[in-house]
Amino acid sequence: AVVSTQSTGDELSARTGFSAATMSCFQEGGEEEEEGAACTWTTTTGQKLKGKMSNKSYKLAECKSTCEATDGCKGCSCKNANKCTMHKSSKSKASAKYDAHAVTC
Numbered sequence: 001a002v003v004s005t006q007s008t009g010d011e012l013s014a015r016t017g018f019s020a021a022t023m024s025c026f027q028e029g030g031e032e033e034e035e036g037a038a039c040t041w042t043t044t045t046g047q048k049l050k051g052k053m054s055n056k057s058y059k060l061a062e063c064k065s066t067c068e069a070t071d072g073c074k075g076c077s078c079k080n081a082n083k084c085t086m087h088k089s090s091k092s093k094a095s096a097k098y099d100a101h102a103v104t105c
Helices: 017-026 060-069
Strands: 002-006 040-049 075-080 083-087 092-104
Touching: 040 075, 060 075, 060 083, 060 092
Parallel strands: none
Antiparallel strands: 002 040, 040 092, 075 083, 075 092
16 A cells, blocks of 8 residues: 655755755745645555664654655655654565655655
8 A cells, every 4th residue: 555645844954955045045025935845755565665774763753854854865664653764775675564654855
């Protein structure tokens, strides 16, 4: 099963930080506006992403926000909602114990 969700766009990452900072200087009104380019998350059950970035375990929401802010992160693999790890590859392998959450920005 594949499920897509979108991030709120409130996270400021290394990839979007520079363009957000330069755009706000040229916008009138002085109010900061949300960027239109939000990341899209795709969930695939029964799959585990390859290329673990670290052994640190995250909760799902924390893993997604940290991944969006980290260069080279392609998604998170989770055993459950409280045990997820970041991965550097969007390729996956079959694993009944995991769900793969891949990001596209």
